[in-house]
Amino acid sequence: MPSAGTAIDRPLSTARPLRVALIAPPYFDVPPAAYGGVEAVVGDLADALVARGHTVTVVGAGTPGTAARFVPLWERTVPERLGEPYPEVMHAVATRRAVERLALTGSVDVVHDHTLAGPLNAPAYAALGLPTVVTVHGPVDDDLRRYYRELGDDVHLVAISDRQRALAPELNWTATVHNALRLDDWPFQEQKCDYALFLGRFHPDKAPHLALDAAHAAGLRLVLAGKCAEPIEKEYFEREVRPRLTDRDHVYGVADATAKRELLAGARCLLFPVRWEEPFGMVMIEAMACGTPVVALRGGAVPEVVVDGVTGIVRDDPADLAQALEDVRAISPADCRRHVAQHFDVDRLAAGYENAYRTALGAERPAAAGVRNSLDLLRRDYAGLDSALDSTLDSTLDSALDSAFDQDTPDRGDHDGPAVPVSGGRT
Numbered sequence: 001m002p003s004a005g006t007a008i009d010r011p012l013s014t015a016r017p018l019r020v021a022l023i024a025p026p027y028f029d030v031p032p033a034a035y036g037g038v039e040a041v042v043g044d045l046a047d048a049l050v051a052r053g054h055t056v057t058v059v060g061a062g063t064p065g066t067a068a069r070f071v072p073l074w075e076r077t078v079p080e081r082l083g084e085p086y087p088e089v090m091h092a093v094a095t096r097r098a099v100e101r102l103a104l105t106g107s108v109d110v111v112h113d114h115t116l117a118g119p120l121n122a123p124a125y126a127a128l129g130l131p132t133v134v135t136v137h138g139p140v141d142d143d144l145r146r147y148y149r150e151l152g153d154d155v156h157l158v159a160i161s162d163r164q165r166a167l168a169p170e171l172n173w174t175a176t177v178h179n180a181l182r183l184d185d186w187p188f189q190e191q192k193c194d195y196a197l198f199l200g201r202f203h204p205d206k207a208p209h210l211a212l213d214a215a216h217a218a219g220l221r222l223v224l225a226g227k228c229a230e231p232i233e234k235e236y237f238e239r240e241v242r243p244r245l246t247d248r249d250h251v252y253g254v255a256d257a258t259a260k261r262e263l264l265a266g267a268r269c270l271l272f273p274v275r276w277e278e279p280f281g282m283v284m285i286e287a288m289a290c291g292t293p294v295v296a297l298r299g300g301a302v303p304e305v306v307v308d309g310v311t312g313i314v315r316d317d318p319a320d321l322a323q324a325l326e327d328v329r330a331i332s333p334a335d336c337r338r339h340v341a342q343h344f345d346v347d348r349l350a351a352g353y354e355n356a357y358r359t360a361l362g363a364e365r366p367a368a369a370g371v372r373n374s375l376d377l378l379r380r381d382y383a384g385l386d387s388a389l390d391s392t393l394d395s396t397l398d399s400a401l402d403s404a405f406d407q408d409t410p411d412r413g414d415h416d417g418p419a420v421p422v423s424g425g426r427t
Contacts, residue, residue, distance in 0.1 A: 291333030
């Protein structure tokens, strides 16, 4: 049995199925019951990869909800701690140990990380012979641009839009893969009700105050559904949203999966007046899948997702949104859904990431000569380390491995089972 940190020899051909560890954040279930765009993508990707014959392990929090194997690292999801540093760091530490245990039984070929701090583990995974693919779900602002630049070729970055990638061309991009969804999960409705819908965070970047201004100018009822939990969201709501509300407007709150589909399917349009470099905008394809066109301001990836005049209306000036709410009546619901089927279907998502994984595997660098694990790195770089430290670390590592294998699950018949507590996929 190889030791933790050993680079495992796994000859690969492009034809054989892959073993993928999908690392999800610890804040929401995969897939989420309500809010959680990243978790929704991870859930659909997990199911699509399994359907294509790959072995997938989702590492995250909460309860199992996909066809993949599931490794929970927290007793429950921690949505109330979104934005705090501790869950990010702790999740990264726990994830590293989980991946090490998966590697010990040959249950992983590539790590696909969807978290912020998780990519810091990439050098440790490389020592195991595992490449790290990272989806950049957020905008590449100044801070994150430096972060990913410093990570360099330790990680293989995947952009979720051409626009996102173009804004930071020097980063180590491996692919661009648009987000996607399972079309059959979204109801199509030809006849619409007479309201516009804002669905998103109550945040200045999402600008629901502009949605209210446009709807009022057009004499159209507006339903606002979304998250308002973080301090910046609450402050913005009280300052910009509440003073604008009228008796015709309806603040729905956070819509769960069922309510979200009902709201999207029934709306005349989705109002998406973003004021930032939107990296993708998952809610836009959710709306179009329901046959609901999008009225949006041009920002970030909006022109990549919405075909102006075909699946929605894209404008540059907020003052033009009121007229767009009238003009959108001419958009065909069937054209909206067809656009999603052709460009944002989940099988395209899986195929795109499959190619990214194989590209990363092809670029895999062998471990340095004589380096088996992080302890070897310390011995190589700091030859004067006290021998007592070596003894202590080796003892701790052996104990951790013994504990991991004590918790091993029965063989599932598809590759070797991981040496971690695992829940089966959804039934």
